[in-house]
Amino acid sequence: MTHGTFELDGREVPFSPGQTILQAALAASVYIPHLCYHPEFKPHGSCKVCTVKVNGRPMSSCTTPAQEGQQVESNTPEINEARRTLVQFLFVEGNHFCPSCEQSGRCTLQATGYALGMTNPQFNPLFPNRPVDASHPDILLDFNRCILCELCVRASGEVDGKSVFALSGRGITKHLIVNAESGKLGDTELSVGDKAVEVCPVGVILRKRKGFDEPIGRRRYDIAAIDEFAAAAPKGGTP
């Protein structure tokens, strides 16, 4: 049911009651870059990559309700520059060495970098020391690539009912932890079929013995850019 329309980069976008700007845009096959948003989960509003200008003010489009007559700017050089800077921060805060990552070619962070025309990390990399957790027989946890989107936290709590993951600490020390006395993934109830495993947008939660199963050239974002997936998705399903 259409409730009204707002204007997104000069285009009329319809929305239904309760939809956010991002949901309405994706439903209309308009891509707004985003990382911590996922259509199956309550919007989180933390990564700020989906920032748009609503009537001239910067807002997170994933948490801002769509309203009749809003003037929304999204695909402008100024906003994309700010989004690119946010993505560059994420790259230098972790250890994102794409050539050795199993998720390369199907990674949302990488694909968002491509979509924003990011050619370099711009800032000085921090090279944090984050040992991997290989204690689980079927799942590898590589903290180096975590962007703190909390999708695994939400999925494990809300869908799997296991609450395996949480974020701990604040600011630059914020990090992903697992719910086991030993702190090891192998001592949790996480299993391969869990939503928390499927939902990771980067290469942190990886199924073992599955890495590099798709050859270069045939991976998701080799075939099409992330904005093309959004444009092709019938009901704004997330890339």
Added chain:
Amino acid sequence: MTAPAKSAKKLKVATASLAGCFGCHMSLLDIDERLFDLLELVELDRSPLTDLKHCGPCDLGLLEGGLCNAENVHVLREFRRQCKTLVAVGACAITGGLPAQRNSLDVRECLQTVYLTGPSTTHARIPNDPELPLPLDRVHPLHDVVRIDYFLPGCPPSADAFWELITALIAGRTPALGHDRLRYD
């Protein structure tokens, strides 16, 4: 894509591999027959292809690899001094890359493991010839040390990405890497 029109004066280009594997240079050579067009437009200064040891004044410098030791920094500074436009080429030059995977380890422990206690070690001794450049405590991308004008990502960047970069810079426009040429792996 066609080569830009031939200009009267050839541009001077220098290339070097710092803490790299020469894979980016190999990918540059993958432009294949376009090499003939390129050599009409540019003249190589310091490069593994000329074996010149130092870089003279150049229009364009292409640097592959990150900064792993003191000599890498020395060469980088020479390139920055001599090249009007300096490009960081490939994942290692841009992010530190594979060599930077040692950044969470202590250099002393690395050297001891490789040269003293490793399982295949014979004649255990850490090399200390004064001609050997000293390793840095951490591997750095190029932009940690000098200003970089352009970045060409990829491991390696594809031949078409190289061709776009070089022809754009010769023609005096900003290189445009579309979805098919912009890759971090």
